[in-house]
Amino acid sequence: GSKNLLLLLFVMFLLPLPPSPSPKPASVGIGLKLNSKLAVVEVVPGGPCSTSGAFDLGDIVTHVNSISVAGQKPQDISHLLVGPDGSKVDVTIQKGSGAGVRTVRLVRSKPAAAAAA
Numbered sequence: 001g002s003k004n005l006l007l008l009l010f011v012m013f014l015l016p017l018p019p020s021p022s023p024k025p026a027s028v029g030i031g032l033k034l035n036s037k038l039a040v041v042e043v044v045p046g047g048p049c050s051t052s053g054a055f056d057l058g059d060i061v062t063h064v065n066s067i068s069v070a071g072q073k074p075q076d077i078s079h080l081l082v083g084p085d086g087s088k089v090d091v092t093i094q095k096g097s098g099a100g101v102r103t104v105r106l107v108r109s110k111p112a113a114a115a116a117a
Contacts, residue, residue: 027082028108030089034061034074039096046112049091054104058096063103065090083108 031047032040038061049055062070064080081089085108092103 028085028110029078029082030091030106030108031111032061032081032091036073038062038069038072038074038077040093044111048106048109051112052104052106054102055093056096059093060096061091062094062101063090063092066092085109 029047030049031044032049032055033042033044035041040055040057040059040061043050043055043057061077062068064077067080069077069080081091083089087108088105089108090103090105092101094101
């Protein structure tokens, strides 16, 4: 009767819960905002793209880790650009200036300004 109910409540509420699985490392990007044609519309200050100095407004992302992303939307390729803090990603861009194609290896991280806040 009531003794069993009290014991059950004790077990449910007073005993420590088993440890929860460790949280996944936070995913971070490369500090780049793209329009629907995958052209760079913003390079986030302090982010990996900004510190690399390789990205300019109008550059078009063509490949991520050697995977062609031509014709895709930013939301379709975000899973390729985002990953664990400190992981590497290769981004190939067609320079908007007509200066050819360039592949840049980036290390994913939070923008420096955000990390310091």
